[in-house]
Amino acid sequence: MRFIEVWERDWASEEFLAADVKTASEKLKNDVIAGYEVRDVGGISRVLTISSVGDRFIATWNAIVSANGEQKLIDVSLACHFDFGRLEPTFNLIFDTVQFD
DSSP: OOOOOEESSOOOHHHHHHHHHHHHHHHHHTTSSSEEEEEEETTEEEEEEEEEETTEEEEEEEEEEEETTEEEEEEEEEEESSOHHHHHHHHHHHHHHOOOO
């Protein structure tokens, strides 16, 4: 199930990015996530995190996106049950094709 949250006021994306990088850095240091990077998806730079959940790895990217006069929280998650590196080229293609209208 996918949830989209809507806000009526604009938020500065730079504030979210800086806070997310700091949070991801702390999570990596505390072994909560396996890795992170700042990733551009659909023209928006946000933090992509890699998490190990059970027997799979999950790449998660989320952002607040303006659409139809509203701001919406969008989450993109991709998972695999084996070596994440093998699917990285496929995941990169998926992330590279995301567009927000």
